[in-house]
Amino acid sequence: MKVFWFILCLLLTFFDYAIGAKILAVFHAPSFSHYILGVKLLRAVAEKGHHVTMISPFPLKNPPKTWRDIVLEDLTKGFSFGNILNLVTMSSYRKEIMINAAGSELVQRVVTHPSFKNVINSNETFDLIVLERFMNEALLGLSHRFNAPYIVLSSTGYSRRTNEVVGNPGSTAYTPDLYLHYGYNMTLWQRFHNTFFYCFAMLHKHLVVLPKHRNILKETFPDAPSLEDLFYNTSLILLNAHVSVKYAVPSVPNMIDIGGFHVSPPKPLSEELKKYMDDASDGVIYFSLGSIFLSKDMAPEIRNTILRVFSKLKQKVVWKWEDENSTFSKPPNVRFEKWVSQQDILAHPNLKLFITHGGLLSNIEAIYHGVPLLVIPIFAEQFMNAADIESLGYGLKLYYADITEENFSYLVNELLNNTRYKENIKLRSKILHDQETKPMDRALWWIEYVIRHKGAPHLKSVTLNLKWYQYFLLDVLALAIVIIVFTVAVTVICLKRMFIKRQKPKTD
Template sequence: MKAILIYLGILQCFALSVNGLKLLCVFPLPARSHYILGNELAKGLANLGHEVTIIAAFEENNPPKGYRSVWISEIMEFKEASGKQPNMFEMENMSPFLQMIFLPTVTPPLSEMIFNSTKVKALLNSNESFDAVIVEQFFIECMTYIPYHFKAPLILFSTIGANRWINNLVANPANPSYIPDILLSFGSDMTFYERLYNFVFDIASDLVLYQYVYPKHNTILHKYFPNAPHLSKLQYNASLVLLNSHESINQAVPHVPNMIDIGGFHVNPPKELPEDLKDFMDNAKEGVIYFSLGSNLVPSNMPQEKKNIILKVLGSRKEKILWKWNEDQLENKPSNVMISKWFPQQAILAHPKCKLFISHGGLLSTIETVSLGIPVLAFPIYGDQKLNAKRIDAKGFGIAITFSQITEQGLRDALEEVLDNPKYLENAKLASRIIHDRPIKPIELADYWIKYVVRHKGASHLRVAGLDLPLYKYYMLDVLACVFGGIALLALLLSKLSKKILKTRSIMSQSKQKKN
């Protein structure tokens, strides 16, 4: 019997070695939320038997077997040395047009830093090979050179689901009549003004991409790799797109065949809470409200007036409060509030005493609260948070309120509504059932499609024909010009004909008058 077990173990190890792939993940952005997703993807794939290398700005302290980190520490050092980071609370009312212009200007220096990195140079100059390369898509287009260098299929990963930046690269349709841009806070049923704004924003965003982002990254690419193909040959060659999205959270939108939703893959079975937290939550007779504004917003930067309102309202609640706070002390902290610079968020949301999540509307937090079936009160500030909050409101598992317009009475009313009205909890549980109702786990779905792409040598049969069309053909500008030109010509001919007929009638009328 023992010999059989040993034999089966050997077979299992052999199967893993046969099925396991060598994968490279490129997630270099110095943003903790982006890294969390890239790192969870890398660890999840490593746990499924692959050999995974990740290029990142952060380091994993507890790597699983088969996981290797290429940690570019100078990225975070550069970010910290660049001076005081902007107060994002002051950016709440920034115009979407300014955000659209600002975001792409941040990443070119980062891209150059990556290509200049000693560790990345060593990797590129090594004799290593990879079966596929997964690149985060977020204004680092020149990184699509890396899979070309290793002669491996390009797999793009979108941390924010389907959006304009990823749709353009795979010719995925996104009708602006019902799909708002990710930087706007519109619902799917837009008014005339919202559709007009969305349409104009759509055109302006594409102009920024085609006139600035793509040319800029093409220039960076050829600065370091003069013999590389033009960027357009690389970035439009994605074999697969993995999307951090799901219909339980995001709007249902079209996907071309190589776009796969894996939203929720980073949510793991909840771990045991630390003893102090466990006691705090277990002994909360009226339940617990969890309050976190994510990894990018700095809570102590919020205006004093708003902080005082929040402290007063939360301090008057019967529930206990867990507040993720970035400092050791919180002035005037109520007795029912516990603060910490870090909380095990998923474990807290999974606890039966957790009644509400006060969030900034970040996508990771939204996915986690939906996965664990907890209602939300959202204070969206920046980027995609406003669109996420709009969807939270529309799907009925929470309420979104404008942070800069928070009043004491307004906050009290919002808390009472979402905590006392059972529909929010019911809708949260419904969304949770939907996100879990899948044939396989999302990380296993990613694993299947990555293997599929490698198995079929890039799976070019999933590529839609729209990618091979020039813009004027894709948007049928020549056809529209022909149609509207024809209509204009016909209108001109009819106008001239009608004038000629009127002139002829006038002459005939005058001739009759003379005869009479």
């Protein structure tokens, strides 16, 4: 009998090992929206029986049984981007420099945090590392430290930051930079500027940014290989992207689109808010500028301009307003909510328009529920998102600095009264829903695929084996020039000799 139980325990242990991988995830960005995206994915991984250790600035409420939080307390204490509104008018070049500097500082804070050091100095083992692609090159040393493959999650979809790690051909002809205000359909000047900015960003990265990360890597993981060896060893990149959201672009086999995986079935609204929206016979407008820039920090003159426009509408308005003690007056058709479940309110059948900052999660949620968008971009990739939304015809954009009563009123009424925006986003919604597998199921399958195949090196693009001059065919170009010059030189010499021979007088 004892032998039976011993064998049973061994079998159960083996079974647990076979289905329950140990996964270390690091989502160090101080943005709660980035954290939520990571948690949505990794919670599902844990609920499948895998053991997830999550390192982040935030604790998870009601975690699964196989979940462990490593909270980076006070990670961002004394750290600030300053007034977010300053970023609206800041040049793309200054943004690139500032964001990269902030990224280096954040990584330095992570690797020197006691909770992080406890993990890397422990005797633990992990089967997989999951990281967000967020200016964190030095953290790739975790893959060497635990001798485990790593997967990257990109919250912003396709960009130069994602293309470069897997050797994807992301040409500047059709891939606008995150910090520019261009969509995929660029003019000649925009393509020129986009290419010039790309060259600037690459120079800044190699001359300024990567040296900082190399130093952090060497200090934190002294035995790790070069940063380049780690950087180009990505097993898989999961992209918060889908063809319903933007234009279709090329991708290599280990780039997997999972856009929409964070969308959950709608839950009931509070009774009071549900009644407010149910009774809106002319529909409801929802206004939220996300979690980084808060509506309460809006300039009073801009706020009053928007309220005047709202007061003239027959629709009701739900505005995510974070200050419960505001003393200014608002129109009777405007309702302030400190917090509301965005996905649930977007699912309400009476919602007619979503006024948003243009964050990718918000855009995908709006497409999922078929709600036209008015985008007021504030930060990072939101300007690019706004340009694509307008180009694809399921919304319009308005820059914060251009908000006037006339502009805001025109755009709101255009979106409410012109049916083409609703028709276009309904088409996009149909494309998003019509997939062979659910995005979350696809993400989970590929994560387990990488674990089963020990990093799945066979998925990596052959372009990663090329030197940069080989990738851009500069050596081929040089050889072609040599051949042409040699051919021309030989031809010229032969012609000269023939000419001289003909010109030489004959002797008797």
